[in-house]
Amino acid sequence: MLSFWRRNRGFIVFSLILVVLIGLASHKASQQQAPPSPLEELILRGLAPFSRASSLVVQRINTFLNDVKGLLSLRARNYELEAELAALRLRMNLLVEAERENQRLRQLLKYQEANPALDLKLAKIISIGQNPWQQDVIIDQGSQHGVKVNTAVITHQGFVGRVYEVHPTTAKVVLVIDARGPIAAQVQETRVRGTLEADPNNPGMLRMIRLAREAAIRPGDAIVTAGTGALNLPKGILVGYVEAVTPTPDGLQLEASVRPAVNFDSLEDVLLVLSSEEH
Amino acid sequence: MLRRHLFFCLLLLLLLVLQTTLVPRMGNFWGQIDLILVLTVAYALLAGPSRGAVFGMTAGFLRAIASGPTLGLYAVVLYVIGYSVGQFSQLMYRKSMLVPWVVGLVSTACYWLLMTVMVGGLYGFWIGTGYWLGLPVSVLLNSVLVALMYALLYKHQQQEVARGRG
The missing domain is CATH 1.20.5 (Single alpha-helices involved in coiled-coils or other helix-helix interfaces)
Structure with missing residues (x-):
């Protein structure tokens, strides 16, 4: 008996513990609420x-x-x-x-x-030449699309410039703020006429010259194209607003500083005035 | 040799496109960059007065065709710049970046002066103080670009020589 215990001690202890544990588990399982x-x-x-x-x-x-x-x-x-x-x-x-x-x-x-009186055509600007001596752009419409020299170029904001060189599929446009861009213009309200040109002292600005000393022109006045002169531009297109009016150095005439209505820095699409019934 | 000419032609065309599309959209400050002038000055420093003048003239014509007031206006100015800058090509130590930078400073100032005289003479449009305020920025930006462009072209030239194409 003793020899049996000695031989199987490990197995016996293991079995007993297993039985106790099973008993405990089954007891606990039956008394879950206890x-x-x-x-x-x-x-x-x-x-x-x-x-x-x-x-x-x-x-x-x-x-x-x-x-x-x-x-x-x-x-x-x-x-x-x-x-x-x-x-x-x-x-x-x-x-x-x-x-x-x-x-x-x-x-x-x-x-x-x-503006149904204007025959307009959309054009995209494909190249820009901007430095102190040059303010022009190239558009993607040319003679094949009905563009001619001196065709007016505008946006919904106002007058941009005019075509000065036409190629079959492209055209060069000189901006109104360029040295080559002087145009005949007038005050929208009082119809006073003058010449609008690039201001050599203020980049991006215009000046209206050849104004009589008593001309009715004040800061805030809108300046529009006069539709006269050799360029044959349509009449009444907004160009800019008067910022200041000063007498010329000789005191005989007035000169007006004009801010262009068009933002030339963000120009991307323009309209070409192919013909105008008003003119 | 032909390959080298082709390289400069393509570079000129690339810069011409960038000058008329990208640069004007970069605002007042960066808009003062003149890539055609930069390339002309850098090329003239490497190639000497004759080639510099021819390159300047070609670049000027192309620029006027791409967008310009009068065909020939830029050509004249860049021709003079190319020729004058080319005179320095034999005087300078080629690896130096200082000389191209100084030449860039001076040539940009001269470019402004010549353009002002030409446009003033042709159109009677003499730019005033408002425009001249852009000169320092233009001089600074273009001179730095001339130095960088020169370094790149010099490196390219050396590589071509090493390959036996120079």
């Missing part, structure tokens, strides 16, 4: 801090492992997202550009509808 015994309570209380600490450590380790795992895929994901973001940005820019172009064209269309 309160825990004082012993259980005591053990649980004693173990709780350790369990909490252990759980915290395990949690941290789990988080760390997950982070490491995540980091491995994060770079690839980040790359994907960056590419996606770049594509979306590009798309958004294209949409914004399209929206702006739409707005510009709508404004030009509105101008065309409001």
Whole structure:
């Protein structure tokens, strides 16, 4: 008997513990609603801090492992997202550009509808020459599209300039703020006439000269094309607004500083006045 | 040799397109850059007065065709600039960036002066103080670009020589 115990001690202890545990489990399973015994309570209380600490450590380790795992895929994901973001940005820019172009064209269309007497044609600016001595642009319409020398170029804001050189598919436009761009102009309200030319002292500004000393012209007055002179430009197109009126150095005439109505820095689409019934 | 000429022609055309599309949209400050002038000065420093003058004239004509007041106006001015700058090509230590920078400063100022005289003489449009305020910025930007352009062209030339095409 003793020799049997000695030989199978390990197995016997293991089996007993297993039976006790099964018994305990089945007892607990049958009494789920029963309160825990004082012993259980005591053990649980004693173990709780350790369990909490252990759980915290395990949690941290789990988080760390997950982070490491995540980091491995994060770079690839980040790359994907960056590419996606770049594509979306590009798309958004294209949409914004399209929206702006739409707005510009709508404004030009509105101008065309409001001025049925003018035979207008849309043109795009494809090249810009801007420096102190030169203010001109090239448009994508030429003689094949009915453009001629001295065709007036405008936007919904006002007068831009006139065509001075025509090619089959393109044309060069001299802006009104260029040295070669003087035009006959008049004050819209009082019909006082003068010559409008680039101001040699103020880049981007115009000056109206040859005004009589008693001419009725004041700051804020709108200046429009006079429709006279050799250039044969249409009459009544807004060119700019008077900023200041001063006498000439000899005191015999007046001179007006005029701010152009058109913003030449953001010029992209223009209208060509192919013919005008008013003129 | 033909390859080299082709390289400069393509470079000139590229800069011409940039000058008439990109530069004017870069605002008042950066808009003072003149890439055609920069290339002419850098080329003349490398190639000498004769080639510099011919290059300047060609660049001027092309520029006037692309967008310009009068055919020949830029050609005259850039011809003079190309020839004058070319005179320095034999005097300078080729690897130095200082000389191209100084030459860029002086040539930009001369370019302004010549253009003012030409446009004033042709159209009676004499630019005043408002325009001249742009001169310091123009001189500074273009001179730096001349130095950089010269360094690039010099490097390119050395590579061509090393390959036996120079």
